[in-house]
Amino acid sequence: MITPRPVPLLGAAPARRNPWLNGRSLTATPERHLYCFPHSGGLPGEYVRWGQYLRGTQVYAVCMPGRGSRAAEPALTDLDAVVRALLTETEFVAPYDLFGHSLGALVAYEVTRELAARGLPLPERLVVSAFPAPHLPRHGPQLSGLPDEELIELLNERYGGIPPRTAADPDMVALLLPAFRADFALLETYRHRESGPLAVPLVVLGGEADSVTPDQLDAWDRHSAVTVRRHAFSGGHFYFRDDMAPVAAVLAG
Template identity: 50%
Template sequence: MAEPHTPQWTIRAPGPSGPRTLYCFPHGGGSAAEYVRWGRQLEGLNVLAVQLPGRGSRLDEEPCTSMADLVDRLAKELPLSTPFVFFGHSFGALVCYELTHRLIELGRPLPERLILSGYPAPELARHEQGFHLLPDTELLGAVNERHGGIPEELLADPELARLSAAGLRADYRILETYRWYERPPLPVPFTVLGGDRDLISREQLTAWERHTDAGPVQVRLFPGGHFYFRERQHAAVLRNVRAAAAC
C-alpha cells in the first residue's frame, strides 16, 4: 500500500545552519518565495519559509478557506524543530497568533517569540467584505490599490493573474470570515514591526500587548508602506528580525 502524501509545508532557505529555527509565514496570497532569500542574511537561524496549499510548489493542492482549518492542519502537520520562532507578515501574522493558540490546545511545543509584521491586533482588524468574490484581475487590482506589492506585469497578464488570484482569494476568504474571540494572553513574547506609511497605525500595532503576558511588546516602525521590508532598509529590517529571534 502506498504511503499517504505528506504535504511539503516548508522550504529551507539556503545559508548556514544555526541553533534556532525561524518559521516565516507569508502575507495574503504570498508564497515561500518571499523568504527563501533571507537565509544567508540571518546568521545563526535556520530559515524555513512556510508554503501554504494552493501556491508555489503546492499549486495543485486545494487551498484552505477557513482559519480553523488552516491552523489545525499546520498545528498537526508542520514539523516543529525546537527551539523556534514564528515570523508572519500581514495575513501571516494573524496565522502565527492563531496557530500558537492551537499549539497550546494540542500540547505541542510553542515558539520562543512571535515576530508580527504589518497587521493590527486581531480585535481591531477590519477587512473589506466581498474581495474574495471579485474576478481575478479586479481582486488583484483592489488589493494592490490598498496595500501595493503586486507587479504591473502580473496585473496585465490574465493567466498570471488567474494563478496568483487563487491563493489570494482563499486567504481573503479566511480574513473576511475570521472572527476573533477572547482567550487568555499567550505565554510568548511579541515583537511587532511595521511601515510608517502603512495604513496600520502604531497604536494598532501596539495593541498587540494585550495578547501576551510574557513582558512588554517591542514595536518598531521602518520607513515604508505595507511591504516596508522589500524597500531600501531591507538589511536593517533583517538585523531587527535576527536580534528578535535570538532573544
C-alpha cells in the same frame, strides 16, 4: 547444501518532505529556526531568501494548500482548518521563532495559540508584521468575490500590488488570483475567540507609511503576558522590500 542468498543492506528511508515548509538547508547545524507565514497571495520564495541576511538561522516559509508549489491542491479557506492541518504534519524545531506578515501574522498567532492549547513547545518569539491586533473589529468590503479586474485594482491601491514582472505575465496573474481569493475568504470568515494572553514574547513590526495604523499595532499589547516590543520602519505595507537590513537586525536579535 543450500547456500543462503545474501540479504541486501537497506539504508534508512529518505525523510518525507513536508509540503508545508519551503527552505534551503544550512550546511552547518542551525543555531535557531525561523518559520515565516506569508502575506495574502504571497509565495514562500520571498521569505526563504531571508536566510542570506540571517546567519546561523534556518529559514522556512510556510506554504499553504493552493499556493506556490501546492497550487494544484484545494485551498483551505477556514483558519482553524489551516492550523489543524499544519500542526498534523509539522513539528517546529527548537529553538524557533514564528514570523507572520499581514494575513500571515494572524495565521502565526493562531498557530501559537493552538500550540499553547496542546501543551506543545512554544516559539521563543512571535513576530507579527503589518496586521491589526486580532481582537479588533474589521469593517470593509468582502474581497474574495470581486471580479478579477476589481481585485487587481484593489491589490494595487491597498497592498502595493502584484510585483510588476508578475503582473506583466497573464498566466502568473491567473495563477495568483485564486490564492488571493482563498486568503481573503480565510480572513473574512475569521472570528476571534478570547483565550487570554500568550506566554510568549511578542514583537510587532510595521511600516510608517502603511495603512495599518500605530494604534492598531499597539493593540497587540494585550496578547502577550511577557513582553511586547514595537519597531517601525520606513516604507509602506511591504517595508522590508525597501530595506531588509534593519528588519533582519530585529529578527536576529
